[in-house]
Amino acid sequence: MTSESFEDVLGMLRADGIGPGDFGSAGPGIARLLGTLTSGPAPGELADEQSALAMFRSADAPAASTPADGLASRRRSGRAWHLRVLRPVHVALAGTAVVVGGFAAAAYAAALPAPVQHIAYQALHDLGVPDASPRPHQHGAGSGPGRHGSRPTPGPSRVSSHPKPSASARPSPGRKASPSPSSHASPQPSAHPSASPSSSPGPLAMTAQAAATRIPAGSAASVAGVLTAGGTAVPGITVSLMEHVVGQPGWVVVGTATTTSTGSVAITDPSLGTTARFRLKASDGATSPSVRVVVVPSVTLSIRYGTAGIKDYLTATTAYADPGDIVLLQVQNSSGVWVTRQTKVLNGAGAKTFVLNAQLMQGKTVRVVLLATTLHGRAVSAPLLVQPPA
Amino acid sequence: MLSDIGALDDALAAATTGNEAGFLQLWRAFQPPLLRFLRVLGCDDPEDVASETWLQVVRDLRRFSGSQEDFRRWLFTIARHRAIDAARARSRRPASPVALSLDFVADSQQVEDQVLDGLSVQQAVALVGTLSKDQAEAVALRVIAGLDTPDVAKILGKSSGAVRVALHRGLKTLAGHPAVLAMAGSPALGHPAAAAAQPTVQALGHPAAGPALPTLEEVD
Numbered sequence: 001m002t003s004e005s006f007e008d009v010l011g012m013l014r015a016d017g018i019g020p021g022d023f024g025s026a027g028p029g030i031a032r033l034l035g036t037l038t039s040g041p042a043p044g045e046l047a048d049e050q051s052a053l054a055m056f057r058s059a060d061a062p063a064a065s066t067p068a069d070g071l072a073s074r075r076r077s078g079r080a081w082h083l084r085v086l087r088p089v090h091v092a093l094a095g096t097a098v099v100v101g102g103f104a105a106a107a108y109a110a111a112l113p114a115p116v117q118h119i120a121y122q123a124l125h126d127l128g129v130p131d132a133s134p135r136p137h138q139h140g141a142g143s144g145p146g147r148h149g150s151r152p153t154p155g156p157s158r159v160s161s162h163p164k165p166s167a168s169a170r171p172s173p174g175r176k177a178s179p180s181p182s183s184h185a186s187p188q189p190s191a192h193p194s195a196s197p198s199s200s201p202g203p204l205a206m207t208a209q210a211a212a213t214r215i216p217a218g219s220a221a222s223v224a225g226v227l228t229a230g231g232t233a234v235p236g237i238t239v240s241l242m243e244h245v246v247g248q249p250g251w252v253v254v255g256t257a258t259t260t261s262t263g264s265v266a267i268t269d270p271s272l273g274t275t276a277r278f279r280l281k282a283s284d285g286a287t288s289p290s291v292r293v294v295v296v297p298s299v300t301l302s303i304r305y306g307t308a309g310i311k312d313y314l315t316a317t318t319a320y321a322d323p324g325d326i327v328l329l330q331v332q333n334s335s336g337v338w339v340t341r342q343t344k345v346l347n348g349a350g351a352k353t354f355v356l357n358a359q360l361m362q363g364k365t366v367r368v369v370l371l372a373t374t375l376h377g378r379a380v381s382a383p384l385l386v387q388p389p390a
Numbered sequence: 391m392l393s394d395i396g397a398l399d400d401a402l403a404a405a406t407t408g409n410e411a412g413f414l415q416l417w418r419a420f421q422p423p424l425l426r427f428l429r430v431l432g433c434d435d436p437e438d439v440a441s442e443t444w445l446q447v448v449r450d451l452r453r454f455s456g457s458q459e460d461f462r463r464w465l466f467t468i469a470r471h472r473a474i475d476a477a478r479a480r481s482r483r484p485a486s487p488v489a490l491s492l493d494f495v496a497d498s499q500q501v502e503d504q505v506l507d508g509l510s511v512q513q514a515v516a517l518v519g520t521l522s523k524d525q526a527e528a529v530a531l532r533v534i535a536g537l538d539t540p541d542v543a544k545i546l547g548k549s550s551g552a553v554r555v556a557l558h559r560g561l562k563t564l565a566g567h568p569a570v571l572a573m574a575g576s577p578a579l580g581h582p583a584a585a586a587a588q589p590t591v592q593a594l595g596h597p598a599a600g601p602a603l604p605t606l607e608e609v610d
Contacts, residue, residue: 013532016539016554018561029570030561036514037426037534045422045511048437049414052421055441056405056413056448323442348441 043306044353047313051349204229206239208280208288211266214377217273217295217320224266225280225288226259233263238283241267244290245276246374273320274375297321299370299381305358305389312358312389316368316381317351325373329354332365332383340369362388398458406454413451417444420462422511423534424469429515430530431473439476443469459541466535467545470527517569518560525560528553 013019023030204227211222223241227234237259242251255267265280277290297320304313316327329342344352365383372378398419404412421440428436446468454461518529524546531542532553539557543550564570 012536012538013557013561016532016557018558022558022562023565026565026570029572030565033514033517033564033570034533036511037518038423038536039511041418041422042511045425046418048421048441049417051441052417052444053410053414055445056410056417323438345435345438347435347438348443348445353437 044311044313047304047315047353048347048349048351051317051347051351055349204234204282204284204286206280206282206286206288208278208291210278210291210293213292214294214296215272217297217376218271219295220268220270221272221276221278221293222266222268223278223280223291223293224264227263227265227282227286233259233261234282235259235261235263239265239267240281240283241269242279242281243269243276244278245274251279275377294377295320295375296377297370297379299327299368299379301366301368301381301384303358303384303386310357311355314354314356314366314368314384315351316346316354316370318346318370318379319350320376321346321350321370321379322373322375323348323350325350326371327352328369328371330367330369331361332367338367338369346370356386358386358389361386398461402454402458402461406451408452413448416461420465423536424465426511426515426534427466427530428469428473429512430518430526430534431470432519433473433476435476439469439472442472442476446472459538462535463537463541463545466531466537470545513569517564517567520567521560521563524556525563528556529560529564532557 021027206225206227208223208225211224215221225239227237227239238256239259240253241255241257243254244251254269257265257267259265259282267280269278272293272295275292275294277292279290280288297318299321300317302315302317304315306312314329316329318325318327323346325346327344327346328340329344330338331341333339342354344354346352364386366386367383368381370376370379398416401412401415401419405416406412421444424440424443425436428439433439443465447465454464456464515534518526518534520526521529527546528542531537531545532539537545539550539553543553546553548556
């Protein structure tokens with residue numbers, strides 16, 4: 001410390017009635033102490049600069065104006081720098097024709113199976129398509145003319161209302177958690193089974209199957225399903241992809257599409273940042289069982305050599321992980337087994353720095369493991385061979 | 391360290407408009423004292439708390455108006471709150487992650503290298519951490535953060551007089567510390583030979599120093 005900086009500090013303290021004479025013979029020691037306390041950055045104190053910059057960039061990004069904006073907040077409520085601008089949901093639907101000609105003609109003639117006829121009536125009654133004829137319900141209660149009459153079972157469990165994406169990360173006290181999926185939906189091994197013309201009319205069923213149940217965080221999640229009525233494919237019905245993000249209440253519609261002539265539909269959420277459950281819900285009310293998609297954050301490991309050759313720094317940087325998540329620094333031993341050496345928690349920028357001596361660690365391979373949480377799966381960085389400092 | 395007031399005012403003005411260079415200048419100027427302040431408060435992981443602090447800052451920076459002095463007061467107020475939050479969380483979750491004290495462990499083992507590496511700052515911070523809570527906070531906010539006494543009083547919820555008393559007593563206590571007395575008669579701090587003769591962080595009894603842990607290499 002220079003005498004000038006000590007004078008600066010003491011000058012500042014003079015307003016508090018403190019001067020060099022207050023410390024007697026310890027004055028020079030206090031001077032050095034105060035000078036050190038107010039000295040420039042020490043090595044390591046600016047180690048998180050890139051993380052801070054990334055935080056600034058993300059927080060400074062303009063907010064999305066799409067309805068999905070609120071959904072992004074729901075997903076990453078604790079990480080403003082990970083708010084993503086969600087593009088409109090991409091609908092990966094092979095054919096989008098609402099009603100094929102033959103179907104329309106059959107509906108006009110009231111020649112369709114009752115459940116399908118009723119759906120046709122709902123969609124086309126303005127054009128004169130009649131509803132299904134009332135008839136005794138094969139399962140008894142719950143049916144009758146004009147009220148989803150041909151559906152053999154009470155309607156599937158419904159979301160009480162279509163929840164709108166909310167910008168607030170706080171759970172709405174009035175909203176209940178999603179009810180369980182429809183009990184009459186039966187999963188099928190294939191997402192695209194062919195329709196069976198000979199099938200007899202029966203209950204509406206919606207299936208759902210994720211294209212992948214573990215995906216890189218931030219990538220697209222696709223869910224495909226088939227709408228059938230008594231085993232017969234039901235085309236031309238609007239189906240919504242509903243998403244329930246872990247830790248958030250309720251289900252949110254993230255995309256819609258219309259079933260093809262085979263009753264199939266596939267909808268994609270283009271950017272999933274948090275583990276979530278999905279289900280497909282037909283406009284008629286048939287709801288699929290839910291399918292879970294786990295996101296895997298990215299973890300990158302970099303080394304920075306200290307100036308004195310004593311302390312070097314391994315920094316793990318994550319995307320789509322959260323502050324407080326646990327990361328393990330592992331070293332591969334001579335048998336090839338990964339052994340955990342240090343355990344730390346991610347800082348507010350989703351990064352963490354480990355201190356090591358690269359000179360002593362040279363030739364060893366290290367990696368970082370991000371432990372799984374309810375919000376994401378386990379992730380592992382690429383191995384890094386520690387080189388000696390230049 | 392925080393002396394270039396005009397430049398910081400300019401940097402602050404730029405940062406509030408989204409300018410990265412301005413923000414980086416602010417961060418570089420305030421991150422070191424912020425970490426030192428948090429270490430004085432005894433944070434287990436000051437980098438984490440500092441990150442939480444900056445997170446709140448960047449969220450609200452566009453709405454900030456005022457001078458760098460106002461920013462400094464705002465920053466350290468947030469930091470103190472986040473440190474309190476962290477302490478509460480720690481008390482609710484007693485199991486703390488390991489290896490948070492490795493920096494300090496390294497300090498105690500290779501004093502010469504610490505000084506070569508500029509780690510005497512940690513010794514100084516550890517010394518302030520030996521004071522009572524009131525005195526440590528007053529010294530940290532007044533000296534390390536560079537806040538004036540009324541601002542410190544506002545942050546601590548005390549009168550300016552109480553802050554002055556705590557500051558005065560804290561500095562007097564430090565002046566009587568063997569390490570400070572040793573520095574008073576030794577060559578300038580920062581010289582390896584001088585530092586080698588000084589007590590280490592652990593020897594000073596800093597609460598964050600903790601028991602000796604093996605280094606990464608030693609446990610392998």
